[in-house]
Each structure stands twice: as C-alpha cells, then as structure tokens.
Amino acid sequence: MGMIEAILLTVITAATPLVLASIGELVTERTGVLNLGVEGMMVMGAAIAFAATQVTGSPYIGILAGIAGGALFSLLFGFLTLTLVANQVATGLALTILGLGVSGQIGEPYVGMSGAKLEPIAIPLLADIPFIGPLLFRQDIIFYLSIAIVIGVNWFLFKSRAGLKVRAIGDNHASAHALGIHVIRTRYLAVMFGGACAGLAGAQLSLVYTPQWVENMSAGRGWIALALVVFASWRPWRVLLGGYLFGAVSISQLHAQAFGLGIPSQFLSALPYAATVIVLILISHNRRMTLINTPASLGKPFVPDR
Amino acid sequence: MKKIILALATSAAVLGFAVAASAQDKTKICFIYVGSKTDGGYSEGHDRGRQELEKAMGDKIETAFLENVPEGPDAERAVERMARSGCALVFTTSFGFMDATIKVAQKFPDVKFEHATGFKSAENVGTYNARFYEGRYIQGVIAAKMSKKGVAGYIASFPIPEVVMGINAFMLGAQSVNPDFKVKIVWANTWADPGKEADAAKALADQGVDILTQHTDSTAPMQVAAERGIHAFGQASDMISAGPNTQLTAIVDTWGAYYIKRTQAVLDGTWKSEQIWDGLKDGILTMAPYTNMPDDVKKAAEDVEAKIRSGELHPFTGPVKKQDGSDWLAAGKVSDDGTLLGMNFYVAGVDDKLPQ
Numbered sequence: 229m230g231m232i233e234a235i236l237l238t239v240i241t242a243a244t245p246l247v248l249a250s251i252g253e254l255v256t257e258r259t260g261v262l263n264l265g266v267e268g269m270m271v272m273g274a275a276i277a278f279a280a281t282q283v284t285g286s287p288y289i290g291i292l293a294g295i296a297g298g299a300l301f302s303l304l305f306g307f308l309t310l311t312l313v314a315n316q317v318a319t320g321l322a323l324t325i326l327g328l329g330v331s332g333q334i335g336e337p338y339v340g341m342s343g344a345k346l347e348p349i350a351i352p353l354l355a356d357i358p359f360i361g362p363l364l365f366r367q368d369i370i371f372y373l374s375i376a377i378v379i380g381v382n383w384f385l386f387k388s389r390a391g392l393k394v395r396a397i398g399d400n401h402a403s404a405h406a407l408g409i410h411v412i413r414t415r416y417l418a419v420m421f422g423g424a425c426a427g428l429a430g431a432q433l434s435l436v437y438t439p440q441w442v443e444n445m446s447a448g449r450g451w452i453a454l455a456l457v458v459f460a461s462w463r464p465w466r467v468l469l470g471g472y473l474f475g476a477v478s479i480s481q482l483h484a485q486a487f488g489l490g491i492p493s494q495f496l497s498a499l500p501y502a503a504t505v506i507v508l509i510l511i512s513h514n515r516r517m518t519l520i521n522t523p524a525s526l527g528k529p530f531v532p533d534r
Numbered sequence: 535m536k537k538i539i540l541a542l543a544t545s546a547a548v549l550g551f552a553v554a555a556s557a558q559d560k561t562k563i564c565f566i567y568v569g570s571k572t573d574g575g576y577s578e579g580h581d582r583g584r585q586e587l588e589k590a591m592g593d594k595i596e597t598a599f600l601e602n603v604p605e606g607p608d609a610e611r612a613v614e615r616m617a618r619s620g621c622a623l624v625f626t627t628s629f630g631f632m633d634a635t636i637k638v639a640q641k642f643p644d645v646k647f648e649h650a651t652g653f654k655s656a657e658n659v660g661t662y663n664a665r666f667y668e669g670r671y672i673q674g675v676i677a678a679k680m681s682k683k684g685v686a687g688y689i690a691s692f693p694i695p696e697v698v699m700g701i702n703a704f705m706l707g708a709q710s711v712n713p714d715f716k717v718k719i720v721w722a723n724t725w726a727d728p729g730k731e732a733d734a735a736k737a738l739a740d741q742g743v744d745i746l747t748q749h750t751d752s753t754a755p756m757q758v759a760a761e762r763g764i765h766a767f768g769q770a771s772d773m774i775s776a777g778p779n780t781q782l783t784a785i786v787d788t789w790g791a792y793y794i795k796r797t798q799a800v801l802d803g804t805w806k807s808e809q810i811w812d813g814l815k816d817g818i819l820t821m822a823p824y825t826n827m828p829d830d831v832k833k834a835a836e837d838v839e840a841k842i843r844s845g846e847l848h849p850f851t852g853p854v855k856k857q858d859g860s861d862w863l864a865a866g867k868v869s870d871d872g873t874l875l876g877m878n879f880y881v882a883g884v885d886d887k888l889p890q
Contacts, residue, residue, distance in 0.1 A: 234740040242733055332570060332602075339572035342757060342776050438728040438754040440776070443570035443602070447727035478730075482737040485720045486687065490887040493693075493721035 235479055236363055240371060241437055243475030245270070245429040248374045249453035250460070250467040251381055252425020257457055258385060259418040260398040260525035264320025265305050267450025268327020269423045273298040273430025275331035278441040281434075282338050287346045291370065291431045298427015299420045301327060306419040310412050313529045328444060335441040343439035346370070370432045375468075377425065382464040394418065398523030401530040411530055426450065459508035462521045466508065474504045563587065563797055564621035565599040566612055568628035569726055575751030575770040576725070577601065579787030580627045580650075582771075586790030587797060595797060605630025610637060617642040623800050625793070626650065629694065635659055646805055648796060651696055653875055655807055662792060665813035666696070667703035667874070668842045669785035669821060670747075671849035673767045674707020675838050676782050676824070677745045678715045679831045680765055685716040687738030689748040689755055691725050693889045695877040697749050702881045703849045704747065707838070709883055718743055719886040728754035739764060745782075756780060765826060772822040783835070784822035791817050811871060815843045850874060855882040 249266050256263050277294030281287045305323050308314040346368045354365040385391040397404040397411050405411045429449070434441055452474065460466030481496035512518050565584050569577035584597050598621065603612040609631045616624045617638055623646045626635045632652035639647045639659045647659040655661050677686045688704065690697050701719065708715035718741060720734040731750050735758035738746060746766040748755045753776035759766035760777040768774070768784025792812065799805040812818040821839060824832045841847035852863030857880040863869055880888055 231740060234736075238733055238736045238740075242729065336572060340574050340753070340775060342753075345761075433729065438732045438752070438757060440728065440753060440757065442573060442726065442728050442752050442754075444726070445728050447724070447729060449729070479733055479737065482720050482734050483741065485886075486718045486737050486741045488718065488885045488887075492887075493723060493889045497721070497723045 233359060233363065235483060239472065239475045239479045240363065240367065242478055243471045244371050244374050245432045245437065245449055246453050246456060246474060247378065247468055247471035248370075248429035248432065249426045249450055250456040250471060251374075251378050251464060252422040252429075253454060254457050254460070254462055254464060254467055255381055255385075255394070255425075256418045256422035257526055258398045258462060258523055259394050259415045260401055260523050260528065260530070261309065261415050261419055262316045262320065262527040263302065263305055263309075263323070263419060263422055264317060264454065265302070265323025265327065265450075266422070266426050266454050267446055267448070268324035268331075269298045269301050269426035270327075270430040270433070270450045270453075271331045271444065271446040272301045272327045272334075273427030274434040274445055275335040275430070275441060276427070277431035278343055278434035279334055279338055281343055282341060285344075287344060287435050288369075290435055291346075291428065294427045294431030294434075295424045296427070298430060299424040302419050302423020302426070303416075305423075306416050309529070310415050310419070313531055316527050316529070324450070332443045335443065338441045339443075341440065343435060343441075345439045346435045368436050370428065370436055373428065374432075378464050378468050385464065395523075398525060401525045401528070405530070405532055411532065415530075426453075429453070456504070456508075459505060459512070461508075461512045461518045462523065466511065469511075470504055470508055473507055474500050477503045560596045561594065561622045561797070561801060562620050563595050563597045563793075563800075564616040564619070564624045565597065566603050566609075566616060566624065566626045566628075566631060567599060567601045568603060568605060568630065569601070569751060571599065571601045573726060573751050574753050574773070576787065577627070577751075579770045580625070580789055583787075583789030583793045587793040590790075590794045591797060594801060603631075610634035613638040613647075614641070617645045621645060623648065623797060623805070629696065646800060655809060657807055660796075660807040660809065662796075662810040662812070664787065664789075664818040665811060666785055666819060667699050667849055668814045669819055670700045670703040671707035671842070672821060672835055672838050673747055673783065673785070674704040674709075674715075675711055676827065676831060676835050677704070677747065677767075678708035678711035679834060680782065680827055681715075681743075681745045683742060683744050684712055684714060685718060685743050686745040686747060687735070687741075687743035688717050688719045689731060689734045689738070689746065689750055690719055690721050691750050692723060693721065695875055698880070698888065699874050699877045700749055701884065701886075702877065705881055705883055706849055706854065711834075713883075715883070716885060719884070721889060722750055724750065726751040728752040731755050732758050735759060736762075753777075768822060774822065774825065779826055781822070781825060782827055783824050786820045786822050788817055788820050811875075813842070814839065815845070856880070857882055857884055857888075 273294040276297035277290040280293035281290030308319045309316045348366050348368050351365040355361045393409050401411050456470040460470050477500040567577035571581040600612050613634050625648050627650045629651045635647050635649045649661050651663045732754040735755035739762045744764045746759045748769050753773045756766050756773045756776040760780040765782050770787050772784050774781045824835050848868045850869035852867040853865040854863040856862045
C-alpha cells in the first residue's frame with residue numbers, strides 16, 4: 229500500500245463524520261431551523277451506538293441505535309423550539325451541554341473497553357480496481373451511507389417536489405404556511421433527520437474511527453460540521469468537498485509533522501480551518517448565488533396565525 | 535415578631551452547630567480533574583488515588599471531586615466552589631489550573647491547596663509532581679532494543695516543559711542503547727481527542743515507525759498500534775486491555791500513597807507548603823508489567839528501573855549535548871531540577887523543531 233493511499237484512507241475516516249453531521253444539519257437549516265446541538269447529538273450517538281454494540285454484540289444494531297438515539301434526542305430540541313417556540317440558539321447550546329453530560333452517564337460502564345471494529349464490506353468487482361478499489365469500495369457501511377445520503381439529499385432538495393417545499397419553508401415560512409404547506413411538521417422531520425445523521429456520525433466515531441467510548445469523544449467535530457454548512461452555503465456537494473478538504477488538510481499536517489518539515493505545529497494545526505474557510509469562500513464568491521441559497525427564515529421562530 | 539426572631543436565631547444556631555459538627559466529624563478532601571474520571575488516562579489516575587485515599591482513611595475523611603473542568607476562566611470558579619464548600623485540602627490536578635489555584639488560595643487562607651505539575655506556590659499552596667521522565671527513559675531503552683527500524687513515533691500534546699522533558703528522557707534512554715536512534719514527533723495540540731490521536735498514530739505508522747509512544751490521554755494510539763501490528767507504550771494508566779499483544783509497558787500514575795501522606799499531614803496539623811517531586815522509588819509512578827518483549831529486553835528494562843530506583847542512574851546525566859550541538863551537561867554531571875522543570879530545548883539527536 230502506497231503512502232498516498234494510506235493517507236487517503238485515513239482522510240476518508242476523518243472526513244466521514246463531518247460530512248454526515250453536516251449534511252443532516254444542512255437539511256435542518258434548509259427548513260429554516262438552526263440547531264446548534266450537533267455536537268451533543270453526535271456524542272449521544274457515539275455513546276448509544278457503542279453501548280448497544282457492547283450489549284448486543286452487533287455493530288449493525290449499534291449503528292441503528294446511534295441513529296435512533298440521535299433522532300430521539302433531537303426531538304427534544306424540536307419540541308422546545310417548534311412547539312414551545314423557545315429560542316433556537318439557546319436551546320441548541322443547551323442540547324450540546326446536555327448531550328455531553330448524558331452521554332457520559334450512558335457510556336460510563338463501557339469506559340476502557342475496546343469495541344469490535346466495524347468490518348469493511350468489499351463491493352464485488354469494484355473493490356478490485358487498483359488504487360480506487362481499496363479506497364472507495366472496501367469501506368465500512370457508514371462510509372457508503374454518507375455518500376448515499378449526500379447524493380440523496382442533493383436530489384431531494386433540488387429535484388423533488390417535497391424538496392421544493394422544504395426550501396420554500398426555509399425561505400419564507402409565512403408564505404409557505406399560507407400556501408398550505410405544513411411548516412411545523414416538515415421542520416420536525418428535518419430536525420429529526422439532522423439528529424439521525426449526527427447520531428450516525430457519532431456511531432462512526434465510536435465504531436470505526438476509534439472503536440472505544442471516551443467522554444467528549446466528538447471533541448468539537450459537531451461545531452466543525454456546523455461551520456461547514458455555512459461555508460458550503462447550504463449546498464450538499466460543497467459539504468462533501470468541505471468535509472474532505474478539512475479531513476485532508478488535518479491528516480496532511482500530521483504527516484508533515486512526522487516528516488519533520490520544521491513548520492511550527494500550531495500553524496499546522498490551524499491549517500485545516502484556514503484552508504477550508506478560504507476554499508469555500510472562494511467558491512462562494514458569487515454573492516447573489518449565496519443569498520439565493522441562504523434560507524432566509526433561518527433561526528426565526530414561527531407561530532402559525534390560525 | 536419576637537417569635538420570628540427567635541425562630542431565626544434557633545435555626546441559625548442549629549445550622550451553625552450542624553456545620554461545626556460535620557467539620558469535626560470528617561475532613562473534606564477535594565479534587566479537580568481536567569478530564570473525566572474515567573478517561574482511561576491522566577484524570578483516571580488521579581481518581582484512582584482519590585479512591586485509595588478514601589479506602590485508607592475510612593470515616594475520618596470524605597472526598598469530593600469536580601471532573602471535566604476546562605483549563606481557563608472556568609477553572610477559577612471550580613476551585614473557588616471547592617474552597618467555599620468546606621474543603622480542608624484541595625488537589626488541583628492539572629498544569630493549567632496553576633494561576634486559578636494561586637488566585638483562589640489568596641482569598642481562602644485557611645484552605646490548603648496542592649497543585650499538580652506546576653511551579654507556583656504560596657503559604658497555603660504546595661506543588662507536587664512525579665518524575666515521569668524516569669519512566670520515559672526506561673521506555674526509550676526498551677524502544678531502542680525492540681525497534682527493528684531504529685525509529686519511534688511520539689504523539690505529543692503541547693510543547694510545555696513536562697512534555698519536552700519526556701521526549702528528551704525517552705531519547706536519552708534510547709541513545710544509551712542505540713546512539714543513532716531516531717524519533718518522529720507529532721504534536722496533536724490536545725490532551726484528549728481519540729480521533730486525532732488515532733490519526734497521528736496512523737500517520738506515524740504509515741511513515742514506518744514500529745514503536746509508538748504517547749503523551750496524550752486516550753487509548754486510541756494503542757488500538758491503532760494493535761491494528762497495525764506494531765508495539766506501543768501506555769500512558770498514565772495501564773492500557774494493556776486495549777492492546778494485549780501490543781503494549782510493552784506503561785507509565786502508571788499512582789498518586790494514592792502521596793494523597794494519603796498529605797491528608798494525614800492535614801489531619802495531624804503538620805501540613806505545610808512544599809514542592810514535592812517524587813519518583814519511581816517513592817511509588818508515585820510505577821511501570822506496568824513488561825510484556826510482549828523477549829526476556830533479555832525485559833531484563834535490561836528491569837535493570838535500568840532498579841538503577842533509577844536506587845539512585846545509581848539519573849536519566850539526565852552528562853555528557854549530554856543540546857540539539858544545536860552546544861554542551862549542556864558535562865560528563866558525570868546531573869541536571870538540576872530547575873532546568874528540567876523549565877525545559878525548553880531538545881537534546882542532540884531529536885530531529886524535530888521545538889514549537890515555540
């Protein structure tokens with residue numbers, strides 16, 4: 229296995245949770261709801277997925293539990309902000325803090341255990357292509373899911389009727405409501421989709437990335453995912469690009485250090501953030517396109533006027 | 535009105551009595567951790583010490599702890615909360631709690647504080663630390679004997695003296711076996727981020743190191759080493775369960791004996807601010823069993839450990855040159871503690887540039 233291939237394999241593992249959490253949040257935000265609780269939902273997913281895997285012995289049940297856990301946890305956010313019309317920013321922050329605490333409780337019995345690593349699934353024929361095969365077609369199920377979800381979300385938002393409604397709600401919930409679109413119901417579903425994706429991202433952390441449970445193991449990845457959505461200007465493909473770019477620069481800087489290039493490590497550590505921001509700003513330089521893609525009702529509460 | 539005043543006075547008296555009674559009954563010993571008490575590494579090591587203390591002292595004391603306290607403005611609040619809650623002795627267990635500890639100690643002259651791994655003290659603030667570099671030196675000896683390629687990977691956290699000292703001790707140990715031994719250093723700039731630690735371990739393994747050592751807290755690098763079929767050293771706790779066929783040994787923090795000693799001093803009224811820096815011989819750190827290595831390497835490691843314990847060998851003994859080639863320690867000369875505690879340079883043979 230060549231060095232490039234080795235680096236790319238590590239990049240894929242590092243980027244997958246970012247892409248997953250971002251694409252979920254993207255859908256949530258497209259309906260005009262800002263959920264800052266991604267970090268909390270992600271770490272809940274990680275704890276629940278690891279616990280379920282240890283109890284049942286099956287990482288696949290663990291994945292399902294992680295998804296369900298993230299979605300259920302996000303319902304709390306949904307109830308507070310959509311039904312009770314609480315402030316979205318404050319509720320999202322609270323969700324993160326709550327998630328970090330509760331996940332610590334859930335995970336406590338499993339601290340220090342080494343989990344079984346989720347086995348890769350080789351796709352027949354494609355897996356045998358030199359270079360690309362081992363990278364893209366000999367991966368674990370969560371990687372395949374992450375790509376499928378990005379493709380699916382892109383199709384849903386821009387090619388389907390339901391996606392058009394989602395975008396309409398995000399742009400102007402009052403008008404959408406006047407047109408008879410179920411604003412609150414759609415937002416609930418979108419929030420839960422975001423929670424499920426964050427939960428899946430968490431499952432990737434505790435089952436693939438590092439098969440173990442450690443408190444706070446998401447270590448800020450939820451916040452990076454949130455930033456990626458904004459810098460990707462709410463476009464699915466750019467989330468994929470941003471996630472992989474961030475992962476690539478993160479891993480490259482570790483390699484640069486190991487090579488002993490003599491560049492200050494603090495600078496290298498900051499590089500993934502800087503590089504991702506710069507690239508995404510460059511591709512979003514068209515202000516009109518950015519404005520069109522920004523959900524205009526993002527973060528604004530909606531109370532239907534009977 | 536009279537009645538109310540009377541009731542207030544009575545309840546105040548009762549309250550006052552209750553506080554006094556509980557203070558007489560049990561002395562409260564408090565701990566503040568930077569990580570979770572089950573982080574599998576550094577903070578868990580301190581919590582093991584706290585549990586030993588409880589067991590040893592029984593009914594005479596009670597303990598309390600705060601975990602996941604970030605180093606920064608929050609730390610001061612946490613220390614103050616402990617001081618207010620009636621703690622007689624507060625152990626603040628991370629380097630970054632230093633200024634917060636000093637500041638709060640000024641406000642609470644009757645409470646005693648002990649700060650781990652720092653260098654600032656006061657009348658009611660003592661410092662304590664373990665000579666982890668002794669363990670790192672032994673790891674260096676083992677690494678040089680076990681590595682087929684003559685190069686180890688080192689996952690470092692932050693460029694503070696404690697970590698730099700560890701890297702230097704590791705290299706001096708390795709050079710005592712193989713003068714040409716190399717080390718590749720990756721600064722993770724975090725104490726605990728399993729994902730990032732794993733990425734660093736993978737990067738190092740991809741670049742061909744066959745021994746990993748870490749100065750970060752999670753077992754993720756051990757898992758990566760196990761997956762790649764190379765060897766690794768555990769950090770702060772025995773990490774053998776994460777790599778039964780991988781771990782060579784681990785530096786295990788064993789603070790318990792120290793916590794018992796200092797608590798006893800408080801109970802006896804003999805506590806005074808001291809700067810303690812104990813080593814292997816005092817039992818404040820121990821080496822996990824030497825595993826997954828041939829008998830001769832194990833023997834060599836045990837010999838070095840015995841020599842350090844007896845004081846025959848000090849890891850920082852000259853001749854040692856600095857990285858830039860200038861002389862640091864003349865032949866036979868042992869470094870003073872001050873230089874070690876403020877260490878901001880590499881010894882010769884380290885290929886990395888020290889982040890400033």
